[in-house]
Amino acid sequence: MAARTVTSLAPLPPGADVVVIGAGIMGLSIAYELARLPGKRSIVVLDEGYLCGGASGRNGGGIRAQWSDALSVSLMQESLREFKAFARRHRINTWYREGGYLFLARNAARRSELEKSVAVQREAGLKTRLLEPQEITEIVPELDPTGVEVASYNPHDAVVFPWPFVWGYAEGAIQHGATVHTFVRARSIETQNGVVTGVATSRGVIQTGTVVLAAGAWSPELARTAGVTLPTHPHRHEICATEPLKPWLTPLVADLTDGLYFSQSTRGEIVGGIANARVPEGPTQGSSARFLALYARALTARCPRLGAVRVLRQWAGLYDISPDQRPIVGRVSSVAGLYLTSGFVGHGFMMAPVIAKRLSRLIARDETSDELEAWSLTRFQTGRLLDGGMIIG
Ligand SMILES: Cc1cc2nc3c(=O)[nH]c(=O)nc-3n(C[C@H](O)[C@H](O)[C@H](O)COP(=O)(O)OP(=O)(O)OC[C@H]3O[C@@H](n4cnc5c(N)ncnc54)[C@H](O)[C@@H]3O)c2cc1C
Structure with a gap:
């Protein structure tokens, strides 16, 4: 039976429909949104450390709709509504x-x-x-x-206190059937003929056809194991x-x-x-x-x-x-089943609730969005970099 809480002790399953690498705000919110969508799928989230050990537990909690481009402004208008509703929805104080x-x-x-x-x-x-x-x-x-x-x-x-959002998403994902394993290191993303087949971890291999790489600033080394160069x-x-x-x-x-x-x-x-x-x-x-x-x-x-x-x-x-200080989100065209959520500089916390909705719909329903189109990895191959205004830090 799946663990009903964040666990570092429960055995890993031999296989899962989706493996999310990284239990920061990105990985957990994606697991939560994906678990809530209709359809039954097993979701495993792995983190090599503890919840809040990465940037999601160390940030300033600033959330704003003041951006330089219409896409980020509208994303953040939606995200601010999500942040506001979070406390009641997840029954947790968010300050x-x-x-x-x-x-x-x-x-x-x-x-x-x-x-x-x-x-x-x-x-x-x-x-x-x-x-x-x-x-x-x-x-x-x-x-x-x-x-x-x-x-x-x-x-x-x-401004919010970041930790309750990490905990709230973790709990919500688990309530909807996902499992969250801490202190499990993903060593490599396994592929065969350009298709994801599993994740090799410090506690064995999990077979899967879908990997969400949400390891924040540690993502490039894992992407490399699947033959993908992340420019972050x-x-x-x-x-x-x-x-x-x-x-x-x-x-x-x-x-x-x-x-x-x-x-x-x-x-x-x-x-x-x-x-x-x-x-x-x-x-x-x-x-x-x-x-x-x-x-x-x-x-x-x-x-x-x-x-x-x-x-x-x-x-x-x-x-x-990222080179243009804008996110890199969505699928990787060269590796079927691999999804990215990288390059958020100092602003990924505020964008996570909406990115999670967009990415989970892409994974579950093949549904794209303006953000996924604009922020795809392919822009670095075509040289169409974006304008990076209103960046702090
Ligand atoms: C000091 C600071 C202030 C910031 N202020 C703001 C702010 O005010 N507003 C805002 O929106 N954003 C802010 N940010 C940025 C924001 O925190 C990040 O963009 C966001 O938290 C990224 O979330 P994430 O889930 O992608 O990464 P993380 O939270 O870093 O999560 C990645 C997780 O992956 C795990 N991991 C790594 N490698 C492996 C592996 N091999 N196997 C398993 N797990 C692995 C890590 O342990 C980590 O828990 C700030 C960042 C910092 C550092």
Whole structure:
């Protein structure tokens, strides 16, 4: 009988209809959506570690519809509705806080990016507003607007606590018949004549005709075992949380020029990070003092009063970076039965609920969507890379 909880002890089945590699937000939400679709199919999710050990348990929980392209805006409008409904649907507290996102532009290029993006967003029905520097302090009086050329603000963007979504999707998938095995490493994706036949794991082979590769920043090495080159690479992204303060900061503030971002959690901590090009190569999740210095300098320049606040914790996770900073999702044309969900940079958490719906319908019903068409792996073969605006970090 299938285990009724996340398990590291239950034996692996010899075969399954679908094997999902990676129990982050992507793998679990896909397993959940697939398990809910009509039709009986056995679904096994594998993770080499524990739930929340990857980027899905280490991120800032920012979820927003402010994007530069119509496709991402509409995906995120749908996703925000999913995030909002999640607590009731999964009977779990998600600490959903609708404080908005305030983007800052401090040079002409970023100004133009914001102006164009706001036009796209308003066309899609968002309430985003462009703000002059003096208007910024009406939203966050503690911000120093010096050097800011323009800002954009959508009051309906939000911040959540990521862990309940991972747990909720895991529980939901299991309730619908999937099994979730932790501490099982997928070693290779087995193929024969360009068709998926199984997954070799640290505890034996599972035969299957369908594999969803949802191993986040670790995906390229597994894709290689099936003869597929994924053009993504891991990039360490550090983040930290301060001691809790009385609530005072409503939106998540993001500076498009240096990649600084910070928000206040429901527990009062200021949680934030910054873009940092100088990090070690490879899938390294360690922390550095250099990050703290970089972040503190940028944060206190933007918000001088935060200079007196103490940092309590810092940690790091992996961004999964694609060449055009846009996702790579859908089937792999050269390997029948292999599906990807990669390249989400610092934004995969917010997109997962909708990506999971799209990908599960592709797997179960061969139903495609605008996202799957636009974000397929083939764009790197045809050279049709996408515009990568409104990226933080
Ligand atoms: C510090 C930080 C802040 C971020 N902030 C935000 C944010 O505010 N908003 C947002 O939307 N996104 C944010 N992101 C990005 C977001 O967290 C990721 O895009 C998203 O979590 C990716 O989910 P995933 O399931 O693809 O990957 P992961 O959560 O990394 O899951 C992949 C899983 O695969 C497992 N795995 C790897 N190799 C194997 C193997 N061989 N066998 C079995 N299992 C394996 C890993 O153990 C891991 O659990 C942030 C990321 C970081 C690091």
